[in-house]
Amino acid sequence: MFNKVEYGYKNLLAWTVAHKGMVIVSAAVIFVVVMLWGKKIGTDYIPDFDAGSFALSFETEVGTSAEQTDSIGQQILKILYEEIEEMVPGSSGAIAGQTRDGALTTVGFKEGKNIGSVLCHLTLPDKRKRTAEEIADAVRKRLDEIPQIEKYQIQAGSILAAAITGNKRPVEIHISGDDLDAINKTALSFEEKLKARNEFKDVETSVDNGKIEVQIVIDKEKASQMALNTALIGMQVRQNLFGAESGEFTEGGDDYDIKIRYAPEFRNDIDKLNEMQLTNLLGKQVSLSSVAEIKQDVGLLEIQRESQQRFVLATANLNDVSLGKGAKIAQAIIDDTEIPDGVSVSLGGQVVDQGESFGDLYLILFLGIALVYMVMAAQFESFKDPFIIIFAVPFTLVGVVLAFLATGLTLSVTTFIGVIMLMGIVVNNGIVLVDYTNMLRKRGYTLYDAVAEAGRSRLRPILMTTLTTILGMLPMALSKGMGKEMYSPLGVTIIGGLLVSALVSLILIPAIYTSINEKSELKSVNK
Numbered sequence: 001m002f003n004k005v006e007y008g009y010k011n012l013l014a015w016t017v018a019h020k021g022m023v024i025v026s027a028a029v030i031f032v033v034v035m036l037w038g039k040k041i042g043t044d045y046i047p048d049f050d051a052g053s054f055a056l057s058f059e060t061e062v063g064t065s066a067e068q069t070d071s072i073g074q075q076i077l078k079i080l081y082e083e084i085e086e087m088v089p090g091s092s093g094a095i096a097g098q099t100r101d102g103a104l105t106t107v108g109f110k111e112g113k114n115i116g117s118v119l120c121h122l123t124l125p126d127k128r129k130r131t132a133e134e135i136a137d138a139v140r141k142r143l144d145e146i147p148q149i150e151k152y153q154i155q156a157g158s159i160l161a162a163a164i165t166g167n168k169r170p171v172e173i174h175i176s177g178d179d180l181d182a183i184n185k186t187a188l189s190f191e192e193k194l195k196a197r198n199e200f201k202d203v204e205t206s207v208d209n210g211k212i213e214v215q216i217v218i219d220k221e222k223a224s225q226m227a228l229n230t231a232l233i234g235m236q237v238r239q240n241l242f243g244a245e246s247g248e249f250t251e252g253g254d255d256y257d258i259k260i261r262y263a264p265e266f267r268n269d270i271d272k273l274n275e276m277q278l279t280n281l282l283g284k285q286v287s288l289s290s291v292a293e294i295k296q297d298v299g300l301l302e303i304q305r306e307s308q309q310r311f312v313l314a315t316a317n318l319n320d321v322s323l324g325k326g327a328k329i330a331q332a333i334i335d336d337t338e339i340p341d342g343v344s345v346s347l348g349g350q351v352v353d354q355g356e357s358f359g360d361l362y363l364i365l366f367l368g369i370a371l372v373y374m375v376m377a378a379q380f381e382s383f384k385d386p387f388i389i390i391f392a393v394p395f396t397l398v399g400v401v402l403a404f405l406a407t408g409l410t411l412s413v414t415t416f417i418g419v420i421m422l423m424g425i426v427v428n429n430g431i432v433l434v435d436y437t438n439m440l441r442k443r444g445y446t447l448y449d450a451v452a453e454a455g456r457s458r459l460r461p462i463l464m465t466t467l468t469t470i471l472g473m474l475p476m477a478l479s480k481g482m483g484k485e486m487y488s489p490l491g492v493t494i495i496g497g498l499l500v501s502a503l504v505s506l507i508l509i510p511a512i513y514t515s516i517n518e519k520s521e522l523k524s525v526n527k
Contacts, residue, residue, distance in 0.1 A: 002460070005459070006456050006459055006460070007456065009455060009456060009459050009506070010452050010453075010455060010456040012507075013451065013452050013455040013456070013506075013507075013510055014448075014452055016507055016510060016511050017448055017451055017452070017510060017511065017514045020511040020512075020514050020515050021515070023507065023508065023511040024508070024511055024512060024515065027395065027504075027508050030398065031394065031395060031398055034397075034398045034401050034402065035397070035398075035401065037401060037405060038397075038401040038404075038405075040405070041401065041404050041405065041409075041410060041411055042321070042322025042323070042324050042325050042410040042411070043322055043323060043324035043354065043358075043410055043411045043412070044322050044323045044324070044354070044410045044411070044412040045170075045323055045350045045351075045353055045354040045357065045412060045413060046350075046412065046413050046414070047412055047414055047485035047486060047489065048133070048157045048158070048485060049157055049158035049482075049483065049485050049486070050125045050131055050132045050133075050157045050158065050482070050484075050485060051157060051158035051482060052088075052121050052122035052123065052124060052125070052132065052482075053121060053122075053132070053155070053156070053157060053158050054080075054084070054087075054119065054120045054121065054122055054132060054135070054136070054154070054155075054156050055117065055118075055119050055154070055155040055156075056076065056117065056118045056119075056139070056143075056152060056153070056154050056155075057115065057116070057117045057118075057152065057153050057155075058072065058073075058076065058115070058116055058117075058118075058143070058149050058151070058152035058153075059112075059114055059115050059116075059149070059150050059151050059152070060072055060114045060115075060116075060148050060149060060150060061114060061148070061150060062114055062212065063114065063212040064113065064114040064148075065113060066096050066097035066113045069096040069097065069113060069114055069115065069116045070094065070096035070097070070116065072096075072116060072146065072148050072149065073094035073095070073096050073116040073117075073118055074094055075146065076094065076116075076118045076143065076146070077092060077093075077094045077118055079139065079142045079143070080092060080118065080120055080139065082142075083135070083138050083139050083142060084120065084122070084135055084138075084139070086122045086123050086127075086128040086130065086135065087120050087121070087122060087123075088120070088121045088122065088123055091119075091120050091121035092118070092119065092120035092121075093118070093119055093120075094116060094117070094118045094119075095116060095117045095118075095119075096113075096115070096116035096117075097111075097112075097113055097115075097116075122135065124481065124482055125480070125481060125482055125484065126480045126481045126482075132156035132157045133156050133157065135156060136154045136156035139154065140154065140201075151204050152202075153202050153204065153317075154202065168348075168349045168350050168353065169202075169315040169316060169317060169349050169350070170316070170317055170318045170323050170326060170349055170350045170351070171194075171200065171315065171316045171317075171318070171326050171327065171330045171347070171349050171350075171351065172313050172314070172315045172347070172348040172349030172351075173187075173190050173194075173313065173314040173315075173330060173333075173334065173345060173346075173347060173348070174311060174313060174345065174346045174347070174348045175187050175190070175311060175312050175313070175314065175343060175344070175345050176306065176309045176310065176311035176343070176344045176345075177309065177310065177311075177340075177342050177343040177344060178309065178310065178342060179340075179342055179343070180310055182340045182342065182343050183310060183311065183312050183343055184207045184312060185340075186337075186339065186340060186343055186345065187205045187206070187207050187312045187313070187314045188205060188207060189337065190205075190314035190333065190334075190337065191203055191204065191205045191314050193333050193337070194314060194316045194330070194333065197329060197333075198319060199318065199319055199320075199321045199325070199326055199329055200316035200317065200318065200319055200326070200329075201316065201317050201318075201319040202315075202316060202317040203314070203315070203316040204314075204315060204316075205312060205313065205314045205315070206304065206312045206313045206315070207312050208312075212296060212297075213296070213297060214270060214273070214294060214295075214296055215294070215295055215296070215297050216233075216237060216273075216288070216292050216293075216294055217292060217293045217294075217295065218230055218233055218291060218292045219291055219292060219293070222290065222291045223291040223292075226280055226286050226290065226291055227280035227281040227282045227284075228278060228280045228281070228286065228291055232278075232280075232281070233278060233288075233291065233292065236278050236279065237276065237278075237288070239261070240261060240262050240267075240276055241261060241262065241267055242261060243259030243260060243261035244259065244260050244261065245257065245258070245259060246258045246259065246260045262276070270294055270296065273288065273294050274287065274288060274289035274294055275287060275288070275289070276288040278291070309344075313348075315349065316330075322410045323350060323351065323354060323410075324354075324410075326351075327347060327351040330347055330351075331347055334347065354413075357413050358413075358416065361413070361416045361417070361420065364420055365416075365419065365420050365423065368420055368423045368424065369390070369393060369423055372390070372393075372423060372424060372427055373386050373387075373390055376389060376390075376427065376431065379431075380434075380435075380438075384516060385434050385438070387516075388430070388434060388509060388512050388513050388516060389427050389430035389431055389434055389509065390427065390430075391430075391504070391508065391509060391512055392426045392427060392429070392430050392501050392504045392505055392508075392509060393423055393426060393427065395500060395501065395504040395508065396419075396422050396423075396426045396497040396500060396501045396504075397419070397497075398500050399496040399497045399498070399499050399500030399501060400415075400418075400419060400422070400493055400496050400497045401496075402496060402500070403492050403493065403495065403496025403497075404492075404493075404496070406496075407492050409489050409492060409493075412489065414485075414486050414489050414490055415489045415490065415492075415493045417490065418489070418490045418493030418494050418497075419493060419497070421494060422493070422494060422497040422498070422501070425469065425494070425497075425498065425501075426497060426498065426501035426504075426505075428465060429462045429465065429466065429501065429502060429505035429506075430505050430509050432458050432461060432462060433454055433455065433458050433462065433505060433506075433509060433510070434509070434513060436454045436457060436458050437450050437451055437454040437510075437513060440453055440454055447514060447517055447518065448514070451510045451513060451514055454510075455506065455510055459506070462502060462505060462506065463502070466498055466499075466501075466502040469494070469498055470495050470498055470499070473491040473494050473495050473498075474491070474495070475491075476488065476490060476491030477491030477492045477495055478491075479491070
């Protein structure tokens, strides 16, 4: 049966060589058409991993106590128990309030009395029917029913993946300027426009609404008259409220730090704060109210700056669209928005990182093709034969594009790496075919006979190498376990490219080889 396949291919090859012009033109047309189809393929940065992580951060009204925020967290935790049957038992918990040293901030979580986080872990992806993102969508519907939550964000899949991307959202509109009110209004305008589009979800801004705080306004003139200064007042007020180190206490072999400060009833009442006693430079006691005014106001939690300019962000996650499409929509929103004078707006987030990564990968791709060509030129001691073989490289993209369109994949860093890998793999078949054809011609075969016999003889090794690689990639392409978001696209990319490159090696390369070497064959015959 295989002998019949070989001789059938030999007859096909004879027809191909006889109609080489038609074959080459047809291949070029197919290439152009498929590349035009390829414009439909979206682009992404790094695929979202489904490692079973589920992290939810929420904010209540500014001024809400940590206890009240915690009660909302417990309510959310109850929702998770009701909605997530895939939750690993004992893996959930809620955190509210603020750590002393900002430990949560260092790992990407916000902190504050009105800010809380709820965490849980899901079973492995191959042991549940829903993806982490589908579970997150179900939870979002329930969270919208809680009026105390002003805004929330869900990170479903992998917290580690978020850390790899620098905790950047897919779409971030960067608004900067010197006028804080102007940039805040602009950011809120973008927030409304992003929320109006179905392509985005978890839309929010970094506009700081501030928090209620007690401000102590010192009358410097009165303070000076009473032998006090701003630094001395500030230091004593802090010690009275937060405590002053006063040695250690040892009991049962354990050492405990001693801090002395006012009792809670004197710290949490403005009237009592007015009675706070300060020691002046003369050693006398002076009440705080006699040198300062105590009032309640709203102060900013944080002012973000970049290049010494204030900025805020309007951010969003993507809702079943590629990063490339989301970026185009966001850019269109920016272009259609009237920007106030003195305010600068730019698109950032993972879009920028994607552009930088793709730029580096394009450079690696072209360097790889150049190195492959140079190695082949050195081995063949010719520039012509590597030129023929290298035609398999662009046509590999035909297989990649068709594979993407068939499976719904996008061009990401992962699939781009697969394309770069293909550049070194797909030339192998062409090298085997062209090298054996040259050998037969040196033995006295005519051009057409050499091409036909080389194709028949090398069909089996070409099919063997192609099929073994494809079969080796199948488990990766069909992967359903953890990490499939990385492995599966890589396998699909390589399989799609190899399938078409094998066809190109068996049909197109012989046609190109014959077309290029025909003149030299005629010259040798005439001699």
